[in-house]
Amino acid sequence: WCLQHPVWDYVHWNKVCLPPHGRVDPDDQMFMSGIPFLPVGYTIVLETILLLIVVFKLRKEAQLARHFAEAGCATSGAPGRLKFAAVVSALGFADVLFFAWWALPIPVFETFRPHRVGMRLAPFLRISLVGTIPFVFTTVKACSGIVSEIGKWALFLVGTIVFFAWVAALLFDDMTAVDRWGDPVNTGFESFVSSLYTSFAAATSGTIPDYMVPSYTYNRAFGILHAVFLLLTVGVFTQVILAVVYNEYQEQMSRHITEFYGSRARGIVASYYLLENATTKARGNDEESGEAQ
Secondary structure, eight states, X not given: OOTTSOSSSOOOXXXXXXXXXXXXXXXXXXXXXXXXXXXXXXXXXXXXXXHHHHHHHHHHHHHHHHHHHHTTXXXXXXXXXXXXXHHHHHHHHHHHHHHHHHHSOOHHHHHTOOSOOOOOSHHHHHHHGGGGSHHHHHHHHHHHHHHHHHHHHHHHHHHHHHHHHHHHHHHHTTOOOXXXXXXXXXXXXXXXXXXXXXXXXXXXXSSTTGGGHHHHHHOTTHHHHHHXXXXXXXXXXXHXXXXXXXXXXXXXXXXXXXXXXXXXXXXXXXXXXXXXXHHHHHHHHHHHHHHHO
16 A cells, blocks of 8 residues: 555555556455455554454453462463463554554654565464464364374384385386386386385375386386385374374363363362352351341
């Protein structure tokens, strides 16, 4: 949006920032389905209001979490989720201030105004706000715990793919023979890079058994190499990774259920004592009133 136009006035896209040749590409000033950009002033006000709503919601959630914690029913994920939401909100306010510093024609800003900003953090921060939803935050947290476990076995899988790709490249890269149908025997293994791609595709079960047909039909002994490779990658490491994912997910769900029922039990006990204290206090007031009469 050009700074020479009024901040609060809407200017049609074909009159904004006209280049020397006098033509403007509509795609340069349009967004997604053809909705024009808002003027700078309205944009800053709207984004500020939305961020204030988010902060107000986070404040209420923090108060509610503190009340639950005082009652002994705090959940383990609430503090981390609220801290993440606070960081995203703070970055959102910083992004709006920086945009206002660049866009608004205020004399104080003119001296230290930065160059034209080609990218803002706002779209990324809005997507990050999805992570403040309790279910999404819990899911992301569970996935982050699974990644560390998967990484151990994924390293063995990647190492196996690289090793067999190197062996296959040594065997096939110089071969010029063709099979009975006229296809080159070294199809997919012409170089180490090609062999690495073919091995990766085979390990993900995307090219089985197509990748091995030329070499296997030329010499059945090459089937031993392919069989060992598929046994280790598809039959062992891939299945182990799936088992690790399932076990880690099951542990996450078990901890979540245990925490849920434990929190509910503590809440019931706290409610019982609260009602008991209220009943005792009410009886004491009745007795005092009776003695006074």
